[in-house]
Amino acid sequence: MASELHQTQVDLDGLLEVLGRNLYSTPAVAIRELIQNAHDACVRSRLETGRDGDFAIRIQADSHRNQIVITDNGSGLTYEEVLKYLATIGSGYTRVLRDSSHNEDMVGYFGLGFLSAYVVAEKVEVWTTSYQTPEQTWYFSTAGGKKFAISATAPAQVGTTVKLHLREEFYHLAESDLLQGLIERYCCLLRVPIFLNNDDEQVNSLVAPWRLDAATSELQRKKRRLEFATIFEGAFEPLCAIPIPENNPWSLKGLLWVQDRGGYATSDYRNISVFVRSMFITGECRELLPLWAGFAGGVVESVALSPTASREDIQKDERFYEIRDFLAETLIEGLRTVAANESSVWRRILSRHNQTLLGAALSDDRLFEVMQNDLKIPTTIGDVTLPAYLKQSGGVIYIRNEDKNSQEELLFRAQMKPLVSGYLYAASGFCQKYAHWNQLKAHILGSGDTETKLFAEETVDKATHDKLAALLLRKNEALSCARFEPAHVPLLVIHDQDVALKKRIERDEADKRIGSAALSLARLHTQAISAEIERRLYVNLNSPLVAAMMDASQESARHLAVAVRAYMESLTHQVDDSDSNFSDELKRFSEALLAITRGV
């Protein structure tokens, strides 16, 4: 038959544009699609002819000529099939897609896959000999995809050869290393052997760990899992691999792993590759892993997952979410097992992902249960586990949620108590959860709740109280006598935040800044705050300085009181305002000291 020239049956300009830009996110997908076609041709041959064995796919990459040649010894195509599958693009693809999806053995959707060749190649040539007409070989070629030529050619072996003349921007696809990597990953579950560049070694020889022979020892499985994970993880080494339990409702098989890398708590390196019917669909389906698992990777295979039209993603249907939940369970159980049985791996997981796991443990109780005693929290004595922290703190957790000095903090530091830096990621929440679970006391500095517990007020006679008040109090302040350790902290000044807020909101000047209706709402709240006392002084009756103040002459006591008050005040002074500023406090301290010295 003479060469015939045909018009492809759709507007290819538009379609290729759509395909190239939108349907396929990476040109490498074209290679995947063509290998898949070759694989399907082999499966088809097995199904229709009963032939078994000796199937192979051979790929030649020529980076000098910028060509890729893919040859299979599968079913081949008849003249009609060439027209039907290679030439009828777009208009027929939906139907083909639907029809072929009924066949569980065929991984691809013949027709559409071939279309992707046009995305990367400026010219495509095909030689095909069908097992149905073994004496007849057809040559099909197209440049740019718009028109194609088909002609009979010298008879060849049954099967198909596709030659891609790559577009300039895709020349890199013909690099052997790149192709090797692509085949290893994309085709590792395909059972037809694939060979690259006349090499006798099969490229897709990697056996998925869940397909290993039943007799394989557990130790061997462990090793193979890590090897497999390493290939799929790419950027990071896996720390440990967790097999997905089989016999689940979705015929889900695969492997999860924890990455060996550092990172912020908020870094998200979730990475999961999904195979459907042995064919690689996507490596970008991170939503299948729980949000907290920014350190996890995985490979899964399941017929229950449905690819999208481009077969580069998975549809978010009900089964997708069921599988997502199941994978979260698997990961938690896996981590639990590692914690119990592989202490050195577990320690590496903890040290790599401490901060992420702190956040994750807040979201998931079972994770928390597994790692509550092993994760480290930031404290004033460095990053420590909570059991280690509690050894030093004596059993109570002290948390400062703000990164600024306060008088309460001063007291704890004077007591040599370590403080948790609750203003760092997840630390405060984790410690509070830990306290709740373990029936421990947690004090949050500045929350008001420490005050009443720390300073049990002690009743003193009125004269003592009045004398101390006269010596130490400033405007809008009250005095409480208490006893606390250490004795060398003479007093503490605790600010009442509510009263400070009331003062700010009820100032006349607020009217000018805040809308009247909004201000009224705000004042509804502050009007309910009755106290006028802005600061409360807790005077330590254990302090020898306080005792000295009581015993000294009126003048000396006054100087001592000013010095003590100004000294303590300046230790945590934050903001200069009309009531107090740092320089004045130091000045008071200095003058009072001088007066005392002169007095002596």
Add this chain to the structure above:
Amino acid sequence: MDIWNWVHERVSALRESGEHRLADFVYDISHYSVNDEHHKVDALYPEALSLARKNGDKWLEIYFRHWHLQSQVLTRRKGQAMLGEAVDLLEFAHREETRDCPQSICVVQDLACCYAITDGPGYVEERLAVAQETLSRIDASWPCFTCIGGEYNSALIDAGRFEDALASIRDQKKALTASHRSPDDTNMLFCQLDALIGLHRYEEAEKLARKARNDGGGEHFERRRKNYLAWCLALLERAEEAEEALLSYDETMLSPAFFEPWIKTKEVLASKQASANSEELDLQINAMLTELFNSKAWRDTVNLGLVQAQLALARGAVSIARLCAQRVAEAVQQLHRDCGATEELAALNEAVTKAEVQRTPWEFSEIEQFLEQQAETREAALEMTTDALRKWPDDERVLLEYTQLLDASGWSDAALAVLREKSGFQTPRLLMTYGSILIEQDHTDEFLREFGAEIDPALDDDLFCRLCWLKMRFYSNSYPQQAYEHVCKLIDRSPEAGFAIAAAARLAMKLGSYQESVNWWTRLIALDPEEISLHWDRMVPATIAGDWVCVRESMQVLGMDVPEGEGPIDEDSIYVRVRFTDADGETRDYLAVRNGPVTARVIGLARLGEPQRFGCEVVFDAAPLNKLDQEDEEGVMRDSEGYYTLLFSVVHILKAPEYDYFAIDGAHPGDENLARLQDGLAELQVHFDRRSNEDYVLYLEDDAELPGVYIYIAVPVSSDLDAVNVLLSGFSAELEHPLIWPDLLEKLGDEAALEAQMEIQEKYGL
């Protein structure tokens, strides 16, 4: 007005200046907030705020505080708890330097929301005024327009002005369209649904709920929409579809914003007998109501509490209905304005009273009859116990049954209320229940108030002991000293209380009072000599305390070979590994030799640079941390990590001799020579540890190869380092290929020798 513009710019600027963490937090907080990932909001918020403040970035401070409030107030309904923060932020966001921050508008909404959640209808006038005032500051081009507009509409709905709300929504949609903005918005949608449901226009509501989409609304929007859709379907009597659309209980618990449509859907379905009005449903609704009540969402507590009560009445669970009415009454008292709540409560109380009268009461002539009677369900048991309580209001057994049933029904606060009232009875078991619930519910202040005072020694033994036990439980984790004191008092009164003696032994151990711990274990062993595992417990403190008589005795009981003689046991047996915990909680394992039942001596060296424990003598916990339960190829047992030795956790370090550690490197001098070196070093008390195997090969410059050797030595700090150096120098000088030991020379400060060894190092490529 694009209120996100400055945010994007600020994030770019932060990234340019290398502040990636803060930049990440900016988008994370809003993302997590709209996706109901509130734990993550809580996790990052303190750090984000602290970083923004450190940078002096007040706009970002407003931004973070606003999103934190969104998470706390809008989705978790903590209106009252966050009111102070909302007011504080309002003031902060209206200062000279912050008032131009677009999010200062959002802050007004946060404040209005606090009131709406506390008592929406009660604050209608104030909320309308605030919304109007704020709307006058912006136009429909602001994203805030829909938030504040939504707040306005929601106030109209709370006022029952459904038609006005729909008209307002229409106007707002027009304004949005005129500003080229999409009129479909989250805030609008739920108000519109509320209004349509309020007007019984269920079909319209269902259509609206079905088609609504909001791309920026995250999972929170989608979940809320589903519950609303379910509610509409239930009202349209499409029960099956309603059940299908309705979120699960667990998912609904993610945010109180989902509670109302969920409870109301269940209410409609139950009233049409389309789904079960069960005890389980009550437990679920009660958990929601408890959360609303605890976060002081008073109006929702009233409205949904009435629904819970009606469902209980329909089930015949009159006691539950009474409890609901009591909680509603408490909430009614907190409302800002009544708006008909009192009337509804009165009607409920009347219905409950009527049901109480109509119910056939349980009749018991004797209390034993009650105690023996089994009710079929938990709620029936509660009814029965309520009747019994009426008859015997002060009987401890009835009260116990009653309060425990309340606790199990999710009414622990009601149980506490009863117990508070009866705490004057001072009956041991009631007090125990009271104190236990306080401990479990974290009511620390109340516990200290009620149980904090010293226990009156005049109390009878039973009561005294139970109080001691309660206080020991309260103190045990955070305040072991106090816990110990209380358990000791208990044992004084009840010398044979085994559980208390065991607790005392453990607490003494925790407090470092090892001999006391031994004594407690000995006492317990005497009480229960059959329980031989107690000897393992005793062995640890006994070894630490050096009580060898005890150790030997326990070994004998446990069937171990007891070395002859007296005093310390120090006989090397098997290799083990021991796990040390550093001050920061980090753990490290070392090879050791077991030299007593619970003691071992470290013989392994860690890599140089890592903490060394050579020679440490330790006491370990007798329960191993691993199991040798896997067979290797040759059938030898090992653990899951491939170790052939048992691993024990170090409890106490008995001796920690100090050593200096050095490396020796070079060509292998031959086995005989090496043995000679090892012997020579041993005479100086230096421990020798060959680290390399035959794989270690030196490559010389002329491509020749030589077998190498790499050795660690541990030198006691008391040893004469010079003598070691002399020995090594003498030995090396005799060799064809010399060895090097630069760390040791460096320590000695021998510059000349060091330099010579550097040359050797280079020559042999060491």
